Amino acid sequence: MKATQSSLILIYTGDGKGKTSAAVGQLIRALGHDARCAVAQFIKKDPALLDSGEYRLLKQLGVPWKQFGSGFSWEGDNDAKNAELAKKGWQQVKRWISSASYDLIVLDEFTYTLSLGYLDGEEVCSWLADHKGKEGFPHIVITGRNASSQLLGVADMVSELKEVKHHLSNANCAAQPMIEF
16 A cells, blocks of 8 residues: 555644544545554443444444443543553554554544553653654554643644534533534
8 A cells, every 4th residue: 555655643632522533534534545444442432332433334344443441531440441451452553563464553542541641651652653664664643632742752743623612511412423423
């Protein structure tokens, strides 16, 4: 798929809605170029249980999607579960990258694994920086709020989504299919 382009690390961060949607859009664009893509999703609950539209479509298209989250960290024992799952997820992502089997990998909600201390941010960023120049390194798309300065430093592109107005702030509005999931 790749010709002479260099691989990029792209980050969608900020408090606004649309970070995962932007990453999935990037993945859809890559699929249009016959790219081999995968998704590693952190923190969020299993998208199959949420009946997530992006999960359903990408699974139909044959995109590998691995889940490494149990839900909001402040609910029950999710903090401990998410910490353990983040470690497993990062190992999986490193295997995917090292295999040179993918052209683009989305790390959805990955910034939280660093900001919540589930993974060592310095180790993650050093690993990415050390491997980025190697042949077969894929484009990496990372999402989540509060991206660390270290992570921003290894990125080639950072877009910050800012909330101006959000329909869920209205007490009469609930999360909706096609919009939130």
